[in-house]
Amino acid sequence: MRTPKTIIATTIIAALHLSTNVSAEQAYSLSCLGEGHSILVPQTTAKYLLIPIQETSNESRVVVFNNNEARQSLNLRLAKDKIDYYVPFAYKDGDKLYIHEPFNRDAAYLHTSDNDVAWKSAIKFSDTFNIDSNEKYRPRFHFAPLTGWMNDPNGMFYKDGVYHLYYQHNQYGAVWGNLSWGHATSTDLVHWQHQPEAIVPDMALGMIFSGSSVVDKDNVAGFGKDAIIAFYTAAAERQMQCMAYSTDGGMTFTKYEGNPIATSGKTDFRDPKVIWHEPTNKWIMILAGGQEMEFWSSSNLKEWKYESSFGEGQGCHGGVWECPDLMLMPVEGTTEAKWVLICNINPGGPAGGSATQYFVGDFDGKKFVNLAPEKTKWMDYGKDHYAAVTWNNAPEGRHIGIAWMSNWQYANITPTKMFRSSNSLPREWSLFEYDGDYYVKSAPVREFEQHLVKASSKSKISASKKPVSVNIPQSADGIYTIDCKLQKPDNGMITMSLVNAGGERVDMTYDGSSFSVDRSKSGLTDFSTDFPVKTTAPVYSKNNSVELRIVVDKASVEVFGDNGRFVLTNLVYPGKPYSKIEFATDGKKAKVTDLNIYKISL
Numbered sequence: 001m002r003t004p005k006t007i008i009a010t011t012i013i014a015a016l017h018l019s020t021n022v023s024a025e026q027a028y029s030l031s032c033l034g035e036g037h038s039i040l041v042p043q044t045t046a047k048y049l050l051i052p053i054q055e056t057s058n059e060s061r062v063v064v065f066n067n068n069e070a071r072q073s074l075n076l077r078l079a080k081d082k083i084d085y086y087v088p089f090a091y092k093d094g095d096k097l098y099i100h101e102p103f104n105r106d107a108a109y110l111h112t113s114d115n116d117v118a119w120k121s122a123i124k125f126s127d128t129f130n131i132d133s134n135e136k137y138r139p140r141f142h143f144a145p146l147t148g149w150m151n152d153p154n155g156m157f158y159k160d161g162v163y164h165l166y167y168q169h170n171q172y173g174a175v176w177g178n179l180s181w182g183h184a185t186s187t188d189l190v191h192w193q194h195q196p197e198a199i200v201p202d203m204a205l206g207m208i209f210s211g212s213s214v215v216d217k218d219n220v221a222g223f224g225k226d227a228i229i230a231f232y233t234a235a236a237e238r239q240m241q242c243m244a245y246s247t248d249g250g251m252t253f254t255k256y257e258g259n260p261i262a263t264s265g266k267t268d269f270r271d272p273k274v275i276w277h278e279p280t281n282k283w284i285m286i287l288a289g290g291q292e293m294e295f296w297s298s299s300n301l302k303e304w305k306y307e308s309s310f311g312e313g314q315g316c317h318g319g320v321w322e323c324p325d326l327m328l329m330p331v332e333g334t335t336e337a338k339w340v341l342i343c344n345i346n347p348g349g350p351a352g353g354s355a356t357q358y359f360v361g362d363f364d365g366k367k368f369v370n371l372a373p374e375k376t377k378w379m380d381y382g383k384d385h386y387a388a389v390t391w392n393n394a395p396e397g398r399h400i401g402i403a404w405m406s407n408w409q410y411a412n413i414t415p416t417k418m419f420r421s422s423n424s425l426p427r428e429w430s431l432f433e434y435d436g437d438y439y440v441k442s443a444p445v446r447e448f449e450q451h452l453v454k455a456s457s458k459s460k461i462s463a464s465k466k467p468v469s470v471n472i473p474q475s476a477d478g479i480y481t482i483d484c485k486l487q488k489p490d491n492g493m494i495t496m497s498l499v500n501a502g503g504e505r506v507d508m509t510y511d512g513s514s515f516s517v518d519r520s521k522s523g524l525t526d527f528s529t530d531f532p533v534k535t536t537a538p539v540y541s542k543n544n545s546v547e548l549r550i551v552v553d554k555a556s557v558e559v560f561g562d563n564g565r566f567v568l569t570n571l572v573y574p575g576k577p578y579s580k581i582e583f584a585t586d587g588k589k590a591k592v593t594d595l596n597i598y599k600i601s602l
């Protein structure tokens with residue numbers, strides 16, 4: 001039995017390297033049918049077909065058929081002239097592959113002889129598949145897929161002490177495509193165990209796009225008490241809402257035979273979020289339809305009625321509205337509660353591209369009314385916080401959210417290889433009042449706290465124009481948390497920077513009313529012109545000081561200001577871990593207090 005090299009915070013249950021290290025026969029036949037069509041017939045009992053991928057190649061359509069029936073279709077970026085990596089395809093006895101390449105007919109390619117195409121001579125069969133879990137930018141305590149591409153978190157629910165997380169997953173390449181719901185579980189929101197794929201595409205309705213799950217405690221849908229009901233968008237040429245149920249606690253799902261359960265003439269119609277609305281005794285489904293959020297209602301989770309739409313003239317409309325959520329939240333320090341409507345939007349975010357906006361208001365089971373229609377509110381002002389949604393059925397009424405830590409502007413080309421993208425830290429969401437308006441606060445879940453081990457501390461540092469620096473212990477190796485309090489000079493600003501031995505740096509500046517994170521010199525930035533930027537958040541306090549918690553995990557810097565009253569989440573790709581902190585002002589004297597650097601114990 002092969003064990004994975006090291007994934008510190010991630011134990012692998014359903015790994016890909018399952019059996020003994022027997023190398024399989026390489027036998028297969030490949031019949032060329034002319035003009036980019038061929039049929040591959042494996043002649044081995046090996047578990048995996050290892051497929052050579054080239055990310056810049058066009059997608060080829062591969063239909064897997066068995067006994068003359070098509071059972072699966074995949075879009076694969078088969079390697080033309082260079083192999084970036086292999087992806088494993090677990091095939092069944094008797095499977096054959098009909099390969100049609102490429103979709104975008106590329107004349108030069110079509111006329112090359114078969115043997116000139118890299119994948120044809122490089123395809124392999126094996127009982128094992130080796131995952132490089134030590135990739136340089138693989139996070140250690142943020143969730144990332146074992147292999148392949150990930151985008152939005154989906155269908156999260158809590159039950160019997162376990163947090164379930166599903167996610168948009170491409171098992172067959174580290175770029176967007178072939179979307180299914182990957183699955184992972186955790187009992188503490190820090191350590192994640194990979195589980196087998198939960199819901200996979202079907203040839204009838206298409207890929208499995210984003211959605212949500214509920215625990216059906218009263219068996220209203222008739223699949224059994226406590227069945228897990230997942231709602232997702234089936235996406236091929238058109239998008240429609242479907243449901244699937246699980247009677248084994250979310251491990252395996254059966255697609256409901258009455259699918260689809262909600263349809264529309266809109267071409268962007270997706271991402272069902274289902275919640276229980278106590279006051280009207282109804283289930284509510286919130287759907288993203290174009291640049292609006294639609295509210296639908298149901299008593300049995302199967303039949304849905306359209307109620308209303310929200311969006312026209314409200315908030316930001318720089319792009320498509322996606323991935324909604326809706327929840328009633330108490331307002332801190334009061335007896336009031338308000339409804340918060342989450343509306344992820346792409347593009348149109350405050351720093352360009354994808355971001356999470358929200359509206360605070362009232363919801364009566366039919367209609368959402370925004371209390372501050374003239375304002376746009378963002379949950380996170382960094383560039384890499386998208387598709388944020390919460391866990392259903394979380395304990396103690398907690399609102400625990402998680403976001404995909406990337407941005408559609410460059411998500412497909414970030415400098416990783418066998419996997420692409422990770423999630424934000426799970427965060428506790430709450431509501432606070434400031435200057436007569438309501439805002440969402442988002443701070444790391446308290447479970448994270450238990451993993452912080454103090455490595456060094458300084459009670460007071462004086463900062464001035466000449467930078468003063470503090471070392472980050474080398475053993476932290478790019479995974480650590482920094483807490484401190486910045487007191488800015490009167491009529492001035494203070495900058496705190498993370499700097500590495502190669503001079504790469506992340507500059508964070510506080511000027512009293514705003515806080516910015518500049519990653520333009522943070523390391524590798526040239527893979528996209530949208531990457532090297534400065535992101536800026538408003539600061540909701542007037543006392544010239546901010547309390548910071550900065551969480552670093554290899555390739556991400558999450559800044560939580562004033563316990564989550566402002567947040568900036570940004571990816572970074574430094575050549576070496578940032579190894580010191582520098583403080584400097586624009587001339588006047590300033591104070592840094594309660595500086596604590598923590599290593600993360602996992």
Ligand code: FRU
Binds near residue numbers: 151209271
């Ligand atoms: C958001 C999104 C969703 C969609 C999914 C597809 O990032 O575009 O609207 O369901 O990704 O992967």
